Amino acid sequence: MDMEKEKTLAFTLDPKSGVPYYKQIILQIEMAISDGRLVSGDQLPTVRGLAVDLRINPNTVARAYNELEIRGVVNTQQGTGTFISDKTISMTEVERERILAGLAREFIAKAQSYGFSKDDVLSFLVEEDPVKRNNQEVSDGDKKSTVFTH
Amino acid sequence: MDMEKEKTLAFTLDPKSGVPYYKQIILQIEMAISDGRLVSGDQLPTVRGLAVDLRINPNTVARAYNELEIRGVVNTQQGTGTFISDKTISMTEVERERILAGLAREFIAKAQSYGFSKDDVLSFLVEEDPVKRNNQEVSDGDKKSTVFTH
DNA sequence: TTGTATGTACTAATACTCTCATACATTGGG
DNA sequence: CCCAATGTATGAGAGTATTAGTACATACAA
Structure with a gap:
């Protein structure tokens, strides 16, 4: 069962931390990559899906994804989704x-x-x-x- | 033998750096401590004095000193001045x-x-x-x- | 083609950061 | 006790960052 794998990505936001939501999302994705929960090719939650989960605006999730895309950490295709990119080639x-x-x-x-x-x-x-x-x-x-x- | 220069501490601000004035001041004090130009017991410039030098508001200098005090780097006495701490206490x-x-x-x-x-x-x-x-x-x-x- | 899922653009509202102006409080020497 | 030197408190203003509301664009499969 790859149920385990699904469970490993549980985004949470701490409104009291003083850290902006989009940055919290970025950090959690970085951590997930860092410890192997996310690997090249994995799809991230959709901006809407994660936004609903976290009760924030989709644009806030999109902002996090955008910044990661600029860094080359993920790549995004409108209509398709956002995926962890393969850094070894880029x-x-x-x-x-x-x-x-x-x-x-x-x-x-x-x-x-x-x-x-x-x-x-x-x-x-x-x-x-x-x-x-x-x-x-x-x-x-x-x-x-x-x-x-x- | 060369006499060392007396100009131990010359604060400067770079308005174009994007770094807030109070942070620039903090950085320069930390540097001065780290290379020995400032040692325990030394008095820092007065908030007004440094403010005049740098052509900024005394409160901006005070903000820098405040943050250093919170970290325990300096201690401050109203009416007396701000001094490098004996040790890091806080x-x-x-x-x-x-x-x-x-x-x-x-x-x-x-x-x-x-x-x-x-x-x-x-x-x-x-x-x-x-x-x-x-x-x-x-x-x-x-x-x-x-x-x-x- | 059409529908639904995906990301995107633009804009406005809100919150926060930085600096300043002004007035206040404390200390210590004369 | 005064006075001048010191730091402190409060609030305003400008600028920036963050988030949200709404409408739009693209991809893919039926």
Whole structure:
């Protein structure tokens, strides 16, 4: 049964978090890709479907999908749907490095705005390996949660 | 032997950067602390003084100082001034680590959504090392000196 | 072709961020 | 006690970000 697989994507929104809805959606998709719940070719929920689920406007979901499309994370076809794209073909090595450099800069800057030094960040990353940690979202009711690794 | 320059702290603002003034001030103070131009007990410029220098409103400077105070980087006494804290008092090391872990997890997930592996990210960061800094060692020596002149 | 599912465009309402103007409160020295 | 220096409180204004309402466009299968 691939019932498990369906359960792994449970979007939730926290209105009190201060994080915009569309960004929460983006983050949850990134997490799902990061831990393998979403892989290339998978279809995302439709903008209307997810909008109804989350009780928000379809355009808000569309905005999240749009931003991901600009990044090349998903590709979208009007009338068909939005799908996780295959990143291995789309970018050259130079391009990839440029993007990674941008992400790194962005992250360092954000960490600094929280008062961390670059050294703080670097030494933390090499020591702690952050991805193994579990997440804090969801957990709103049923706890299937099969996918997150420890 | 060269006398060190006395101009320890020269705040500047870049209006075109898109970074809010109060954040630019925070960044510059953090940098000054991180490279030793500011140490525990040093007094920061007064909100009015710096505001005049930078041609902005005193409240904008105050906002920067406030945020630093919340983080425990400085402490403030009405009527007296704002000073670099003796130690970081407000947040525990555990708390700081928890926050950094969250930021890191988000960053890694985002990078992975672009198709980068965790190792891609780590090795990039270690190699590119935004700052190869080993010069924290007291280039200031006996330099407690006039951080600000009254 | 037609219908229904999909995403999209445009616009307006709302909420938030940043900065400033003005007035107020506290401290410490004379 | 005053006074001048310090930070603080409140609210207004402009600009931007976020979300929603409504109507439109495209794809695909019957």
